[in-house]
Amino acid sequence: MNNIINCLVENEPGVLARIVSMISGRGYNIQTLNVGPTQDNNVSKMTMVVPGDEHVIEQVVHQLSKQINVIEVVNMTNQRHMNRELILVRVASEDHASRIEIVDLATLFDAKVIAVQEDSVTLQMVGNQERICDFLRLLKPYHVIDISRSGVIAVCRESVDAGFEN
């Protein structure tokens, strides 16, 4: 099962390398990783999607918490939360018919056509993990030329991010 882990870290040089090296050194696997600033200049938020059973995820959370620069770790999967990912995907469409099908599909998923060429359509979509997954599955029959994914980001519905200073 995929878990979304939010990790608040001190915004200092080398912290990303520290986290990534711990994760790879201990043989954990990360599917996506997103890092960005927060409302607090001294704090960055890392969001990672980690596949693994309960035991693995528990270890990941503890090992992250143990890092000296880590302020707080929240396994979002255990919280009421919202998650989103942005994807950009370029799909081959050499004839009118396939273009219409692709655009139809995009419409059903609230995806936007952001570029059209003679031989391809580029789509942008924002959604939660499930929707992104469904969308990509339905695009499979077409020829996907290129895809870029932002990685998942997530926020809790209630305020639990106690790591921030007021």
Add this chain to the structure above:
Amino acid sequence: MKKHLDKDKESNKERSGAQCVIDGLTSAGCEVLFGYPGGAVLDIFNCLYDAPFQFVLSRHEQGAVHMADGFARATGKTGCCLVTSGPGATNAVTGLATANMDGIPMVCISGQVPSAMIGNDAFQEADVVGITRPVTKHNFLVRSVEELPSVIAQAFHIASSGKPGPVVVDIPKDIQRQMTEATIPEAIEMRAYKPHVDFKKEDVHALAALINSSERPVLYVGGGAIAGDASAELLELAHKANIPVCTTLMGIGAFPEDDALALSMLGMHGAVAANYAVDKCDLLISAGARFDDRVTGKISEFAKNAKVVHIDIDRSAIGKSVRCDLGVEGYLKPVLESLIPMVDKADHKEWVDQTQRWKDRFPFAYPGGDDTIMPQFVIEQICAVSGGKATVVTDVGQNQMWAAQHFNYTRPRSFITSGGLGTMGFGLPAAIGAKFACPNDLVVCVTGDGGVQMNFQELVVAVEHKTPVVTVILNNGYLGMVRQWQEMFYDHRYSGVTLGQSKRQRMERIDEGREYLPNFIMLAEAHGACAKRIFKPEEVAPTLKEAFESGKSWVIECIVEPEANVFPMIPPGQAVEAMINRSV
């Protein structure tokens, strides 16, 4: 002599970065700094010239780090060492990894090329923060002279709090030379690092309830009990509820082995009684131990009849490898202090009697050697001749296991060994570090003819500082522990493990010879130590006595039975049923 080359640059309040390092070490209580100089730490060495603490020049950076480590293990104080950039720092890596695995508090200062040159493959540049990240508790690359005093203070705080560990502070040369008015902060504020955990009262209540309803409890004690200074509480708890106690290799000394409830070491080469007790107990209370695979063997079979409780300061160690019915996160000492009043007095008579029968029936034993010295006998004699008072520092291999098995340890910090990493070459420099820490204690290094060659050069340090260490080499002519595995699991095919000149393997293409090289006696004497080679059992005690009483550094080379093995042994990954015990 000119004291400060750049004295003219100093104003009243301003100090150089290098001076901040010395002041930081001083205010953190550094008593002895072990180290080795080089281009990137010249400025620190220049200020070291006037330092209030002692400096010890090792002969290899690995030696310096092991000395700082031995100093820390012998006292619980934070060990301090100083190395130069590039090769100096890479030489320190094995020492750092050794300390990290065993949770030893240490601060290692390393020089770095000037900030502007970082990343340019400058002379003697290495990405030390990158290289040491996975083998330290934390590390810092100092980015400005202003932050230096506070970084040093933080390094000591991190190294010594929570689960201790080594911290590297990498300081570019330009920052050592810059001037600052920054001072050591009075209070250390670290936003993300909160090592203090208050254990949960309800966890301790739950633990007391488990103990009070248990019929066959066992305490399983690790190095955390020594780091956490919890020996007295362990003794009180064990006696109050009559709980037999076994220790890990790292926990040796946390519980007196002459106590009736002591079961000695458990695990791969542990006592039969300890392993049987863990197998048959209904409650296993782990106190500061981390369920290393050398202890558990086959995980699914480990303590299979028991409820398992983990008490640890390191949350990530709780439930990491072995199932956990109750986890108590906290410092061991206060946890036990609050636990003891809740525990009912009990005698667990049947259970304690049972463990006693196992102890009587299966002591650590070994076959008699007639005219050859048995290595186990040497350890027994070290115990006897020192009246059990020696601090024993071991190397790694068979010598380490025999030293663990055949000496009666009765006080914490009297057995010093590289447990987690198993670093050959650790013994001699760590013994020297321990002697610096406890000059009034008798420090004996037990080592093999293989491992002692890995850091032999450090013997000079013991001699020149008159910090005498007695090094006992159990010379079996082999890399003994590897030979034992090849004998037992690889059909006697001894490959790359013979140290003498005779019977070398064909692929080594070494002509048959008779001499053993090196000549340890000449080597020791060349380093200024006293030395003697002995062959007969009756020579052991008198030679030890002479060395112990001499107040000098000694090397005693005991020519021992070449193919003695360490037993009992539970083959790796197997359960207690698979224990091999050919001790007699």
